[in-house]
Amino acid sequence: MRKIALFGPPATGKTTLAKWLSAELGYLHTDLDDLLFTSDGPLPLPEFRRQAGEITRHDAWIVEGNFSKLADVSGTAPTYSCGSTSRCL
Numbered sequence: 488m489r490k491i492a493l494f495g496p497p498a499t500g501k502t503t504l505a506k507w508l509s510a511e512l513g514y515l516h517t518d519l520d521d522l523l524f525t526s527d528g529p530l531p532l533p534e535f536r537r538q539a540g541e542i543t544r545h546d547a548w549i550v551e552g553n554f555s556k557l558a559d560v561s562g563t564a565p566t567y568s569c570g571s572t573s574r575c576l
Contacts, residue, residue: 489514490543493551505551512549517542519552 491508493501502518509516522542523535530538542548 489547491549493549494553496553501551505549509549512547514547514549515542515545516549516551519550523552 489512491505491514493505495501505516505518508514517539519539522538523529529535539550542550
């Protein structure tokens, strides 16, 4: 399995890096903000966690956002994680 989770504060380069990695590696990329915030408002946490869990069942994925509380959703550690206050790039 190939898994990459980019968690961290806003404006640290997570989305830029995730899009680049997705294009280079061909992995499924999900911005967790796009998953959480729907046209009807934010998803309830249990539904958000369920949907994130569905995404991380794939063999190769990249998730990114400001949601380190989801780090346990996949059940296994990601291959790479960028989660400090420093920039990912």
